[in-house]
């Protein structure tokens with residue numbers, strides 16, 4: 001199995017305007033959805049700089065912040081403390097979550113679980129099921145095989161679903177798993193798939209336009 005490798009957050013400045021400091025669009029929907037179900041215990045799996053940990057903690061959830069990067073957890077903790085929010089913080093690898101069975105009502109792992117290989121993905125999905133309560137929900141994203149990154153033939157292909165990203169930046173040499181619709185359905189066959197859709201993000205870098213395709217899944221433990 002590929003060795004897990006987190007982001008190098010040390011090279012990302014704490015500028016309040018960057019995307020990593022501003023909650024994703026769907027997180028506001030999830031906040032309302034999960035609050036309306038009176039869910040409380042929330043895991044921000046692969047929390048990064050903590051944009052979703054802060055949002056959910058501010059809105060009354062019991063938040064556990066988890067990331068393989070110590071820098072990510074330190075910066076999330078610092079941000080929460082500045083906002084007078086109390087959360088739980090753990091550094092670790094998502095392949096083996098340091099939480100008891102049935103610990104969480106809801107889990108958000110946005111742009112996180114793709115950082116491994118096919119064997120790793122299957123392990124993480126088992127871990128998600130283990131730590132979620134019955135009827136608990138998880139929102140996650142998976143890179144799509146339609147995206148430009150998967151089509152970079154000069155980037156090393158580690159198994160039929162995995163490439164190492166080779167562009168300079170915080171993700172340098174991190175493994176990325178890419179799925180298609182059938183593979184998404186197969187991977188999450190033990191859950192109820194509430195919805196699944198593919199999103200294209202457009203962004204500009206070095207004068208070029210990139211289109212980044214991800215599957216977004218909302219799943220429920222049955």
Ligand SMILES: C[S@@+](CC[C@H](N)C(=O)[O-])C[C@H]1O[C@@H](n2cnc3c(N)ncnc32)[C@H](O)[C@@H]1O
Nearest residue numbers: 004006007046047048067068069093094111115
């Ligand atoms: C693209 S960032 C997303 C951060 C956050 N979810 C957000 O939306 O702002 C991916 C995060 O996953 C973390 N990560 C990567 N591999 C991991 C692993 N094996 N276990 C835990 N976290 C991991 C990285 O360190 C990084 O913080």
